[in-house]
Amino acid sequence: MSTASLAFSGAGPIAGTTRERVLAAATELGYSGPNPLGRQLRQGRSGIVGVVVGDALRRSFRDPVSVQVLDGLVGALGELGLGVLLIPGSNDPSEPPVDPLVLSAAMDVAVLMWGGTLHDPVLDALRRRNTPLVVVEGQQLDGVAAVGIEDRSGTTLAVRHLLELGHTRIAVVTLPFDRTRGEGPATDERIDGIVYEVTRRRLGGVTDAGVVPTVVYETPASLVEHGAAAGRAILSGPDRPTAIVAQSDLLASGVVLAARELGLSVPGDVSVAGFDGLDLPWLAPDVLTSVAQPLAEKGAAVGAQVAELLAGGTPERVVLPVALRIGTTTGPVPV
């Protein structure tokens, strides 16, 4: 019945008495409101945004960065009446490269939280489905909306800060290079083959400051324990640097812990800088020197891109600003 629809939506012209009559009848018949599936089919949109998270949820969500961006995104989409469908990225090489949801789930827009690389199976699948896309932290791709931050220049800021403090022997602890998730000092060839754009850009920021790192240490994920492992390796090896730049705060905090463990003073013996600007209460009393990025705003920016895509527009790439936040973990080079 068409009148019933009006009664529930409340949209069209309908007399108060009729509406009440319909609602009463509905309760009597045990009808619990309109079926969303019918509405969705008719309107041609599901009200759902598929969000492809990095790899295993477990790992993604242990990263406060993803979580805070996701939080901002969910908030922004909630305002628009849109829901977030969680889609796991490919977990490990033995599994199929794309989750079945990517192929068959109903979604009006898809968001790639980890910056799909060129020739990415998930990205390709979504394009074949003609799903509008927003990519976070990825590279520029035609016809794909994107949100990023000033990765490269932000890193340069941090490195310049260390240079001003007199450091010259600087090591870098990086985010993963590619899906293989290697670990350890990277060769030049390996560096040339970096697939993940974030890693590449932030590394480029070091070069931009005119610094050649004593070592580029690759980690398999942005987690404290991997940062600690890297820190141990770098600080206990020969040829110890006086400063370490990590590509995330979680990695940087691991480095700080490793230094403490080795009896080294931070920043007396070694300075440490991170990236993200997180609040890390358990690092107290230290406060990490870090390049702060606006996480919730990033989520909100993605939400705005989604809205524009749904309105039929073609959003321009958004690049959000970052700021160097100087904490207690960087200081003058030891004499």
Next chain:
Amino acid sequence: MSTASLAFSGAGPIAGTTRERVLAAATELGYSGPNPLGRQLRQGRSGIVGVVVGDALRRSFRDPVSVQVLDGLVGALGELGLGVLLIPGSNDPSEPPVDPLVLSAAMDVAVLMWGGTLHDPVLDALRRRNTPLVVVEGQQLDGVAAVGIEDRSGTTLAVRHLLELGHTRIAVVTLPFDRTRGEGPATDERIDGIVYEVTRRRLGGVTDAGVVPTVVYETPASLVEHGAAAGRAILSGPDRPTAIVAQSDLLASGVVLAARELGLSVPGDVSVAGFDGLDLPWLAPDVLTSVAQPLAEKGAAVGAQVAELLAGGTPERVVLPVALRIGTTTGPVPV
């Protein structure tokens, strides 16, 4: 066309040549596969499970416990071809108590991750919609599937462990009592008014061991900083206890940090026990004494309940076992 459907699904009897012909025509016409909305309407199911997370995502996801359970759940549901729709719980009292998604999103089953209490607006709304429900860590409710753990007896195990070490003056740091999220030592009346079942059960486990806490300290959320605040208050006040039991590992680790900050030795001056059995690399070299719960299994158990509900069954309440894991943060009472 009906044959087209068969061609894409591959299910029915169809000749190979015909299928190829259909697929070719589809590509030519720019048809990108069947529209999920049509299928969903026809089949009467969306393949989506709505997961209502605690409160703000930000807070929920900073809690590794929620994250790991969610990870297990997503994995289990993925096997069943089901997707997870993220639904924020009510964030703060000023906002409407239920997210619009609860009312209008398409979902075959809903999961309440935080144990809906009686008279909970979200729970009521979902029941009015006749949505099958699974409640995690909630109380028993008729017609609602539930998954829980041996909260109460697990806590008793930890307290007995402390008793055996000779402790008699034991303080408790708890999870939130209700949505108001108070903070500080709780009065008896306030304790009687606890709304969140988890908090109540774990507190009951202390009583079961025959212990009357020197103080029951309420925190607004299971986060390191709140644990640290509680630890500072309890340890720097008069009448210092020799042991502290926290209702989560995050809280417990905050207490350990506070003790270190105050120059107290753990477990020399004060013993600390937690709950959850998390891996906390940044607490090194300490390993928290804790009641370990099977987090991924919990998610998988919820997945199984969902499957049974979808098959038309009425799953029985599942209670998963816990185990006391003794670490380095508990020791004999100081002399």
Next chain:
DNA sequence: CTTCCTCCTCAAATCGATTCGACAGGCTCG
């Protein structure tokens, strides 16, 4: 050669809400 059977193809009904268009009734204004 006829009949029956099997395998495939296709037309039509169905899921449930939205929405356009038509119509009826009451009202106002000329």
Next chain:
DNA sequence: CGAGCCTGTCGAATCGATTTGAGGAGGAAG
């Protein structure tokens, strides 16, 4: 008093895939 308008109600078409059941073509057996 009649024409036109406005409000409220209802019938019918539509979204797109699934699925049932009928029918046709081809092969095999009697």
